[in-house]
Amino acid sequence: MREYQSLLVEQQGAIAHVMINRPAKANSMDEAFWTEMVEVFDWVDRTDSVRVAVISGVGRNFSAGIDLQMLAQAAGSMVADIGRNAERIRRNILKLQSAFNAVDECRKPVIAAVHGYCIGGAIDLISACDMRYCTPDAHFSIKEIDMGMAADVGTLQRLPRLIGDGIMRELAYTGRPVYGEEAARIGLVNQVFADHGALLEGVMDIARQIAAKSPLAIRGTKEMIRYSRDHSVADGLNYIATWNAAMLQSEDLKVAVAAHMSKKPAEFAD
CATH class of the missing domain: 3.90.226.10 (2-enoyl-CoA Hydratase; Chain A, domain 1)
Known part of the structure; x- marks a missing residue:
């Protein structure tokens, strides 16, 4: 506290x-x-x-x-x-x-x-x-x-x-x-x-x-929502393509897919 x-x-x-x-x-x-x-x-x-x-x-x-x-x-x-x-x-x-x-x-x-x-x-x-x-x-x-x-x-x-x-x-x-x-x-x-x-x-x-979700995925989602609030749809689509070009290489994606396949909760790094 x-x-x-x-x-x-x-x-x-x-x-x-x-x-x-x-x-x-x-x-x-x-x-x-x-x-x-x-x-x-x-x-x-x-x-x-x-x-x-x-x-x-x-x-x-x-x-x-x-x-x-x-x-x-x-x-x-x-x-x-x-x-x-x-x-x-x-x-x-x-x-x-x-x-x-x-x-x-x-x-x-x-x-x-x-x-x-x-x-x-x-x-x-x-x-x-x-x-x-x-x-x-x-x-x-x-x-x-x-x-x-x-x-x-x-x-x-x-x-x-x-x-x-x-x-x-x-x-x-x-x-x-x-x-x-x-x-x-x-x-x-x-x-x-x-x-x-x-x-x-x-x-x-x-x-x-x-x-409990991937912190990188949550971070990206909030960033895209905030960006799209103040930009056009085309700008937002371009930004998410650039963002995910990096973020889709994260270990979190592999962890999430493995958890989904095994029907067990995913555990993501901070």
């Missing part, structure tokens, strides 16, 4: 369980959170024994989004010159974006397990994950609109590719809440579990299934 100021990280076999750990503050994202996310997901990315990451929240909520005290401190640091303020704000936004880019760009699949509040910056976070699961009482909201601002850490860029443009615009323009069953209906989450315990058990089971 690794304990940070805002996060708890536990490696359970091949699974890294990353827990947002500010339950007294509804797991709101303070200044330390943004730096620690980059550090933790750099560790996940480069640690070969970790094959999957799960993100959840300690206590009653996943996360209530960015800590408002952090926003107040940023507002209090403004100077008289508009240009210098703009440069400072832009730099700060890019720093926040890097925390969730680290999740999106991680070589390993990342799964979000959501219960309670998942609002504002927490939507940005789960939008950067590979899959999302929740409880019936999970409360999703693009809350930035009610704070007089546009979401700026990834929601508006990633969410339309998950739930479709029209429903994303409705949620972004109104800030209305979405709960578990509707979240599943619109494709925001893959599945709704009965309660928090069942959620974690179910998500960990899915993570174990992924961890």
Whole structure:
């Protein structure tokens, strides 16, 4: 178990369980959170024994989004010159974006397990994950609109590719809440579990299934999905041909075929 100021990280076999750990503050994202996310997901990315990451929240909520005290401190640091303020704000936004880019760009699949509040910056976070699961009482909201601002850490860029443009615009323009069953209906989450315990058990089971696969095959699959999101079909086909020209020579392919023929579980190197 690794304990940070805002996060708890536990490696359970091949699974890294990353827990947002500010339950007294509804797991709101303070200044330390943004730096620690980059550090933790750099560790996940480069640690070969970790094959999957799960993100959840300690206590009653996943996360209530960015800590408002952090926003107040940023507002209090403004100077008289508009240009210098703009440069400072832009730099700060890019720093926040890097925390969730680290999740999106991680070589390993990342799964979000959501219960309670998942609002504002927490939507940005789960939008950067590979899959999302929740409880019936999970409360999703693009809350930035009610704070007089546009979401700026990834929601508006990633969410339309998950739930479709029209429903994303409705949620972004109104800030209305979405709960578990509707979240599943619109494709925001893959599945709704009965309660928090069942959620974690179910998500960990899915993570174990992924961890049992060839890590090279999982790596290639995530890379191709991410690449195809931002490129044409022709570009994606060309890339996978080049990628697999190397990866199909891996020992993992031989191990997988032998396991399939013998009807025994495959065991892949990290």
